Amino acid sequence: MESCNCIEPQWxxxxxxxxxxxxxxxxxxxxxxxxxxxxxxxxxxxAVFPYRWVLVQFGxxxxxxxxxxxxxxxxxxxHSRTVASVMTTAKVLTAAVSCITALMLVHIIPDLLSVxxxxxxxxxxxxxxxxxxxxxxxxxxxxxxxxxxxxEIRSTLDRHTILKTTLVELGRxxxxxxxxxxxxxxxxxxxxxxxxxxxQNPVGYTVPIHHPVINQVFSSNRAVKISPNCPxxxxxxxGKYMPGEVVAVRVxxxxxxxxxxxxxxxxxxxxxxxxxxxxxxDSARQWHVHELELVEVVADxxxxxxxxxxxLEESMRARDLLMDQxxxxxxxxxxxxxxxxxRNDFLAVMNHEMRTPMHAIIALSSLxxxxxxxxxxxxMVETVLKSSNLLATLINDVLDLSRLEDGSLQLDLxxxxxxxxxxxxxxxxxxxxSVKKLHVSLNLAPDLPEYAVGDEKRLMQTILNIVGNAVKxxxxxxxxxxxxxxxxxxxxxxKAPEFLPVLSDNHFYLRVQVKDSGSGINPLDIPKLFTKFAxxxxxxxxxxxxxxxxLAICKRFVNLMEGHIWIESEGLGKGCTxxxxxxxxxxxxxxxxxxxxxxxxxxxxxxxAFPGLKVLVMDENGVSRMVTKGLLLHLGCNVTxxxxxxxxxxxxxxxxxxxxxxxxxxxxxxxxxxxxxHEKFTKCHERPLLVALTGNTDKVTKENxxxxxxxGLILKPVSLDKMRSVLTDLLEHRVFFEAI
Amino acid sequence: MDVVNQLQRQFIDYSAxxxxxxxxxxxxxxxxxxxxxxxxxxxxxxxxxxxxxxxKLINNMARALEQQQGVDFKQVDASxxxxxxxxxxxxxxxxxxxxxxxxxxxxxxxxxxxxxxxQQVTHEYSLLKNKLQTLFRLQQQILAAGGSIPVVx
Numbered sequence: 099m100e101s102c103n104c105i106e107p108q109w110x111x112x113x114x115x116x117x118x119x120x121x122x123x124x125x126x127x128x129x130x131x132x133x134x135x136x137x138x139x140x141x142x143x144x145a146v147f148p149y150r151w152v153l154v155q156f157g158x159x160x161x162x163x164x165x166x167x168x169x170x171x172x173x174x175x176x177h178s179r180t181v182a183s184v185m186t187t188a189k190v191l192t193a194a195v196s197c198i199t200a201l202m203l204v205h206i207i208p209d210l211l212s213v214x215x216x217x218x219x220x221x222x223x224x225x226x227x228x229x230x231x232x233x234x235x236x237x238x239x240x241x242x243x244x245x246x247x248x249x250e251i252r253s254t255l256d257r258h259t260i261l262k263t264t265l266v267e268l269g270r271x272x273x274x275x276x277x278x279x280x281x282x283x284x285x286x287x288x289x290x291x292x293x294x295x296x297x298q299n300p301v302g303y304t305v306p307i308h309h310p311v312i313n314q315v316f317s318s319n320r321a322v323k324i325s326p327n328c329p330x331x332x333x334x335x336x337g338k339y340m341p342g343e344v345v346a347v348r349v350x351x352x353x354x355x356x357x358x359x360x361x362x363x364x365x366x367x368x369x370x371x372x373x374x375x376x377x378x379x380d381s382a383r384q385w386h387v388h389e390l391e392l393v394e395v396v397a398d399x400x401x402x403x404x405x406x407x408x409x410l411e412e413s414m415r416a417r418d419l420l421m422d423q424x425x426x427x428x429x430x431x432x433x434x435x436x437x438x439x440x441r442n443d444f445l446a447v448m449n450h451e452m453r454t455p456m457h458a459i460i461a462l463s464s465l466x467x468x469x470x471x472x473x474x475x476x477x478m479v480e481t482v483l484k485s486s487n488l489l490a491t492l493i494n495d496v497l498d499l500s501r502l503e504d505g506s507l508q509l510d511l512x513x514x515x516x517x518x519x520x521x522x523x524x525x526x527x528x529x530x531x532s533v534k535k536l537h538v539s540l541n542l543a544p545d546l547p548e549y550a551v552g553d554e555k556r557l558m559q560t561i562l563n564i565v566g567n568a569v570k571x572x573x574x575x576x577x578x579x580x581x582x583x584x585x586x587x588x589x590x591x592x593k594a595p596e597f598l599p600v601l602s603d604n605h606f607y608l609r610v611q612v613k614d615s616g617s618g619i620n621p622l623d624i625p626k627l628f629t630k631f632a633x634x635x636x637x638x639x640x641x642x643x644x645x646x647x648x649l650a651i652c653k654r655f656v657n658l659m660e661g662h663i664w665i666e667s668e669g670l671g672k673g674c675t676x677x678x679x680x681x682x683x684x685x686x687x688x689x690x691x692x693x694x695x696x697x698x699x700x701x702x703x704x705x706x707a708f709p710g711l712k713v714l715v716m717d718e719n720g721v722s723r724m725v726t727k728g729l730l731l732h733l734g735c736n737v738t739x740x741x742x743x744x745x746x747x748x749x750x751x752x753x754x755x756x757x758x759x760x761x762x763x764x765x766x767x768x769x770x771x772x773x774x775x776h777e778k779f780t781k782c783h784e785r786p787l788l789v790a791l792t793g794n795t796d797k798v799t800k801e802n803x804x805x806x807x808x809x810g811l812i813l814k815p816v817s818l819d820k821m822r823s824v825l826t827d828l829l830e831h832r833v834f835f836e837a838i
Numbered sequence: 839m840d841v842v843n844q845l846q847r848q849f850i851d852y853s854a855x856x857x858x859x860x861x862x863x864x865x866x867x868x869x870x871x872x873x874x875x876x877x878x879x880x881x882x883x884x885x886x887x888x889x890x891x892x893x894k895l896i897n898n899m900a901r902a903l904e905q906q907q908g909v910d911f912k913q914v915d916a917s918x919x920x921x922x923x924x925x926x927x928x929x930x931x932x933x934x935x936x937x938x939x940x941x942x943x944x945x946x947x948x949x950x951x952x953x954x955x956x957q958q959v960t961h962e963y964s965l966l967k968n969k970l971q972t973l974f975r976l977q978q979q980i981l982a983a984g985g986s987i988p989v990v991x
Contacts, residue, residue: 719920721888722927725865728872728880760923793926815926817868 116174123167130164152199152206159199162192240388243271248399257407261293264400268375269295272389275342275379280330280372282307282351289330289372305329311346316370321347321390321397330374342377343385347393349373350401373397445497452493459486495651509658513685514554516608517542520581523562531569536577538569543582547606551683552659560652560663564612564676567648572616575673584609584679605681607661613675619667627665628653656680708825711735712753714786716746716771717760722814726758726791729821743771750775754786756828761790761799769806776807787828791816800835810834842985849976850988856973861966866929870989885970888928892963895921899956903949914952915944921959932962 134157141153169185247267251260265277276296280289283304289312291303305312311328324331326341348370375393377383463483471479524540531538561579568577584607619627628649656663659680667674713735717723723739730737738754740746750757759771772788779785789810790803803811812824813836828834856862873880895917902914922937924930936958943951977987 719891719923719927721884721891721924724884724887725869725927728869728877728884731877732872732874793923815865815868815929817864818871 127164127168159195251403265295276376278374315346321393342379347397349397509553516550538577541580549685563648568614572614575615577614580611610678615673618672709734714754714757716740752784756787772806845980863931
C-alpha cells in the first residue's frame with residue numbers, strides 16, 4: 099500500500115454494511131432532492147402560499163442535506179482531500195441553513211396553527227347557521243301551513259265544514275295519526291266526541307268534563323302535552339307500539355248570549371271544546387315548539403270561525419223569524435181592514451136601508467096627524483109616530499156609537515138657550531112620569547146663563563137619556579133635576595183622577611144632577627154601567643127596553659164635551675143620583691142663532707105682537723115691498739114704505755124703531771144708507787135698528803152688513819112666524835143675524 | 839050649505855093642485871095667512887101688483903133683447919132680477935125658476951138663451967095669471983055664497 103494524502107477511514111471498510119449504507123445514502127439523497135422539486139411543483143400549482151421564502155429556506159436546507167448525503171457516498175472509499183473539503187463545506191452550509199430554518203420555524207409554526215384554529219371556528223359557525231336556516235325554514239313552512247289552514251277554515255261559514263277542514267288540514271300539515279274534537283254537551287257536564295279525522299262517524303262517546311287533565315288543558319291557552327292514557331286520548335285501539343305523543347288544546351266556543359263587545363278579550367262564561375292531536379304511534383317523533391304554536395294558532399282561528407258561523411246562523415234565523423212575523427202581520431192587517439170595510443159597508447147599508455122606510459113611516463104618520471081624525475085614530479097615529487121616532491133614535495144611536503168609536507163624530511157647536519133645553523126635557527118626560535105617578539121637579543140655579551155655546555142636540559139627548567133612565571128605573575117616588583154652574587171644588591171627583599177641569603173666561607162647567615128614588619144600583623155594578631151592551635140583569639130588565647147603548651153613548655158625548663159623568667148609589671132600593679158635568683162656552687155679544695123655532699110656542703093667529711111698532715120698509719121692488727108690509731101690518735106694526743134711499747133718509751126718524759132694507763136690489767147702496775143713518779143718529783138709543791132683507795145666502799153679504807154697521811140680517815123668504823120671532827129677538831137683544 | 843061646501847072643496851082641491859104642480863109654493867100660503875079682517879083683499883092686491891109688474895118687466899126685456907146693435911145685458915139682468923124678486927115674494931115658483939136660468943144666460947151674454955127664457959117666462963106668467971084668476975073667482979063665489987075661505991095649510 100502506498101502512502102497517500104487521503105484520510106484513513108476510521109474503520110476498515112466492511113463490504114456488506116458498506117454496501118447497505120451506500121445504497122441508503124443514495125436513496126436519501128434522491129429523496130432529499132426530489133422533495134423540494136415536489137414542493138416547488140405543488141406550490142407553483144397552488145394559488146395561495148404566503149411563506150415562499152420559508153420554502154426556499156427549506157428547499158435549500160433539504161438540498162444541502164441531500165448534497166451532504168450524496169457526497170457521503172464518496173467517503174465510503176478512499177477519497178481525496180478535495181472530496182473531504184467539499185464534504186466539509188457542504189456540512190457546514192447545511193448546518194447553517196438548518197439552524198436558520200429551525201429558528202425560522204419557531205415563528206412560522208404558531209401562525210400555521212392559528213390558521214387551523216380559525217378554520218375550525220368557521221366550520222362551527224357554518225354548522226350553526228345551517229341549523230338556524232333549517233329552523234327558519236321550518237317556521238316559515240309552519241306559517242304557510244297556518245295561513246293555508248286559516249284560509250281553509252275561514253272560507254266557509256258552515257260549522258261542520260269548518261271543523262272537518264280543521265282536522266283534515268291539521269292532520270296533513272303535522273302528519274298526525276289521529277285528530278279529534280270533543281264538544282261540550284247541552285248539559286255542559288260532559289264532552290262528546292264530535293269529529294275525528296280517521297273515523298268517519300264517531301259514535302257518541304262521552305267523557306265527564308271535570309277530569310283533572312281536561313281542567314288543566316282548559317285553564318291555559320297553550321297546547322298541553324297530555325298522557326296517552328287519558329280518556330280523551332284513548333281514541334285508537336291499543337296497538338303493539340308505543341302510542342305517539344298526544345297534545346290537547348282548548349277551543350273557546352262563543353255563544354251569542356254571552357257575546358258582549360266589552361268582554362271580547364276575556365269571555366264571560368267560558369265554554370270550551372277540546373282538540374286532541376296524536377302523533378303517529380310508531381315514530382319517534384316529538385312535539386316541536388313550532389308545531390305546538392301552530393296548534394294554538396289554529397285553535398284560536400277555529401274559535402273565531404265558529405263564532406262567525408254561529409252569529410250568521412243566528413241572524414239568518416232571526417231574519418226568517420222576522421219574515422214570518424211580517425207575513426203574519428200583513429195578513430192580520432189585511433183581515434182587519436177587510437173587517438173594518440165590511441163593518442162600514444154594513445153600517446152604510448143599514449143607515450140607508452133602515453132609514454128609508456123609517457123616513458116614510460115618520461113622514462106619513464106626521465102627515466096623517468095633520469088630517470082630520472077621530473080621537474081614537476089620533477091616539478093610534480101618535481103611538482105609531484112615537485114608536486117610529488124611538489126606532490129612528492135607536493138607529494141613530496147605533497150609528498152614532500160607531501162613529502164615536504171611530505172618532506169621526508164632531509160636535510155641532512152653536513149658541514142655544516140652555517133653559518129651553520131643560521124645559522124641553524121636562525116636557526118630554528112629563529107624560530111618562532105622570533103615567534107612573536112620579537113627581538118630576540126641575541131646579542135651575544139663578545146664576546146659570548140663559549144662553550150657552552155647545553152641541554144643543556146632543557146635550558139634550560144626554561140629559562134626556564139620564565132622566566129617562568131615572569124614570570125608567572123608578573117605580574114610585576120623585577125625580578129631581580138640578581142644574582147649576584159648577585165651581586172648582588165641586589168639579590173634582592175622586593173616582594176620576596184623569597178629569598182635570600180648567601176654568602177659563604170663555605167657558606163654564608154645567609153640572610146637572612138627576613136624583614131618583616128608584617131601585618138603585620149595587621155599587622159594584624156601577625163601573626159596568628157605561629160599557630156598551632152591558633145591561634144590569636138584576637133589576638128585572640123585562641120591561642126596561644133599551645139596547646144598553648144609552649149610557650155608553652152619553653159617556654162618549656160627555657167626553658167629547660170635555661166633561662165627566664158618573665152615577666152614585668147607596669145600594670139596591672136606595673135610589674141613585676146621576677151627575678153630569680159638561681163644558682159649555684159663553685156666548686158672545688153677537689147672537690148667532692139658528693132659526694129660533696120654539697117648537698112648543700103656540701101660533702097666535704092674528705095676535706098683534708107688536709102694537710104700534712113704527713117701522714120703515716125700504717124696497718125697490720113693489721111686490722116684495724107690499725108683501726113685507728103685509729107681514730108687518732099683520733103683526734100690528736105701523737109701517738112706512740119707501741122705494742128709494744133718498745126717500746128713506748128723508749123719512750127716517752127717531753120714532754122708527756126698525757128699518758128693513760132690501761139689499762139684494764142693485765142700485766141701492768144699502769151700506770151707504772146705513773152709514774148715513776148712523777151719522778144722522780148720534781145717540782145709540784135713538785137710532786132705529788137697521789135690518790137687511792136679502793135672498794143672498796153667501797157669507798160675503800153678511801160680513802158686509804156687519805161691517806157697515808147693520809144690526810141684523812134676515813134671509814128671504816120670510817114667513818109670518820119667522821118675522822114674529824125675528825122681531826121679538828131683535829127688540830130684546832137689539833141685534834139679530836140669521837145664521838147662513 | 840051644500841053649494842058652499844062644494845065650492846070650498848073645489849077651492850081646496852084647486853089650491854092643492856096649484857101647489858102640487860109647482861105654480862105656487864109656501865110663500866103664497868104665507869101671504870094667504872096675512873089676509874085678515876084688516877086687509878081682506880090682501881092677496882088679490884098683491885097678485886094684481888105682481889101682474890102689472892110682470893107685464894112691464896117683460897115688455898122691457900123684450901125691447902132690450904130686440905136691439906139689433908148691441909143688447910144691453912145689464913138692463914136685461916136688472917129686469918130679470920126685479921122679476922125674480924117679485925115672483926119669490928108672491929110665491930110664483932115656476933116663474934122664479936125660469937128667472938134664475940134667465941139670469942145665468944144674461945151673465946153669459948147669450949142672446950139666444952135669453953130670448954128662449956123670455957119666451958118661457960111669458961108662457962109661465964100667462965099660465966099663472968090664468969090659474970090665479972080662476973082661484974080668485976072661486977074665492978069670490980064662495981064669499982058670495984056666504985061661506986068663508988078655507989085655510990089651506
